[in-house]
Amino acid sequence: MALDQTPDPSQQFASDNYSGICPEAWAAMEAANSGHAPAYGEDAWTARAADAFRALFETRCEVFFAFNGTAANALALAALCQSYHSVICADSAHVETDECGAPEFFSNGSKLLTVRTEGGKLTPQAIRSLATNRSDIHFPRPRVVTITQPTETGQVYTLAEIRALSEECRRLGLALHMDGSRFANACANLGCRPADMTWRAGVDVLCFGGTKNGMHAGEAVVFFDEKLAEDFGYRCKQAGQLASKMRFLAAPWVGMLESGAWLRNGAHGNATATRFAAAVAGLPGVRALFPVEANAVFLSLPPAMAEGLRARGWRFYTFIGGGARFMFGWDAQDKRVDALIADLRSLAVAAA
Ligand SMILES: *Cc1c(COP(=O)(O)O)cnc(C)c1O
Numbered sequence: 001m002a003l004d005q006t007p008d009p010s011q012q013f014a015s016d017n018y019s020g021i022c023p024e025a026w027a028a029m030e031a032a033n034s035g036h037a038p039a040y041g042e043d044a045w046t047a048r049a050a051d052a053f054r055a056l057f058e059t060r061c062e063v064f065f066a067f068n069g070t071a072a073n074a075l076a077l078a079a080l081c082q083s084y085h086s087v088i089c090a091d092s093a094h095v096e097t098d099e100c101g102a103p104e105f106f107s108n109g110s111k112l113l114t115v116r117t118e119g120g121k122l123t124p125q126a127i128r129s130l131a132t133n134r135s136d137i138h139f140p141r142p143r144v145v146t147i148t149q150p151t152e153t154g155q156v157y158t159l160a161e162i163r164a165l166s167e168e169c170r171r172l173g174l175a176l177h178m179d180g181s182r183f184a185n186a187c188a189n190l191g192c193r194p195a196d197m198t199w200r201a202g203v204d205v206l207c208f209g210g211t212k213n214g215m216h217a218g219e220a221v222v223f224f225d226e227k228l229a230e231d232f233g234y235r236c237k238q239a240g241q242l243a244s245k246m247r248f249l250a251a252p253w254v255g256m257l258e259s260g261a262w263l264r265n266g267a268h269g270n271a272t273a274t275r276f277a278a279a280v281a282g283l284p285g286v287r288a289l290f291p292v293e294a295n296a297v298f299l300s301l302p303p304a305m306a307e308g309l310r311a312r313g314w315r316f317y318t319f320i321g322g323g324a325r326f327m328f329g330w331d332a333q334d335k336r337v338d339a340l341i342a343d344l345r346s347l348a349v350a351a352a
Contacts, residue, residue, distance in 0.1 A: 011336040014315040019329035022214030028255025032247045041246040049250035052257035058195045062229035064221040065249045066241045069181045072207040072219035074102035075235050080175045083108035085143035088130050092120045092152050111140045119290055120151030124168035131172045145169050146177040149186045154296030156189045159196055166202025176202055181209035184266030185294035199224035214265045214330040215252040265330030269295030272328035279341045283348040289323045297326045308347040
């Protein structure tokens with residue numbers, strides 16, 4: 001479906017969650033809204049959505065639908081851990097910085113062990129050094145590694161990097177979890193099959209983001225090792241994550257996956273971010289803080305320029321990664337992006 005390009009002055013690039021629902025997800029929800037259907041995931045939409053994931057990943061896998069990413073991550077990690085275990089993650093990982101302790105809470109206390117990283121990427125060496133640092137009874141035993149793909153600052157692990165991480169995990173007896181709240185953006189960037197970025201590279205459990213990809217809500221927890229999914233349904237229910245009218249959490253996935261919108265949406269966000277970054281590169285005082293590999297652009301801006309942008313009505317966050325963060329979603333409009341670029345240009349000229 002073509003993007004509506006009627007200029008929309010409400011459009012902001014502070015977060016990919018400022019956007020609305022994409023037409024494919026909306027149409028599927030509307031189609032699901034006809035008549036009655038069994039509750040709690042016993043309906044045909046839920047079965048069809050799970051099958052769409054199996055087709056996408058070219059394998060048998062167990063799929064669960066949670067309302068948001070915090071719940072998906074926390075419950076997936078809890079399923080991989082006992083309370084006396086620990087989870088290795090980057091110090092900038094969403095599970096560490098933005099989930100209010102949910103992974104620790106839902107795992108009954110599994111500790112997150114953080115690694116200081118550049119751009120949020122873990123390395124095999126960092127995992128090994130943390131996992132082998134202590135093996136005595138007094139320290140929570142490392143059991144899981146979680147990686148964010150793409151990272152919170154928009155860096156994408158290559159397939160070789162993921163494979164190297166999973167090989168290290170196997171050697172150390174660790175499971176590998178992937179926080180894919182922007183999975184589509186990473187997949188679009190690598191141009192790879194979803195299977196290659198996940199189970200074929202050794203990922204055990206994936207949280208696949210629907211909300212930032214254009215849905216109203218919803219993340220899918222995909223278990224590539226079906227044994228790990230045992231009892232996961234109970235975990236979801238206990239945590240308040242089993243939707244009674246499940247068809248409305250499942251149907252948008254059917255719309256997204258069967259139409260290919262998930263990947264188109266990710267590619268559009270990425271392309272817009274790349275165009276934006278190129279247009280503002282070289283403006284006096286403006287510096288990109290991270291390479292642009294997904295739909296995020298982080299800019300270091302002189303304080304006066306940041307204030308100037310805010311005074312002109314632009315919204316953006318500065319608490320992640322330092323600098324000003326701009327996120328481009330499935331619906332980012334060229335004209336609106338051009339307006340942001342023009343404001344940055346004129347503020348840069350005024351400051352020079
Ligand atoms: C947005 C996001 C999530 C999910 O957050 P919710 O607000 O709970 O849906 C998870 N991980 C990362 C890296 C994110 O950016």
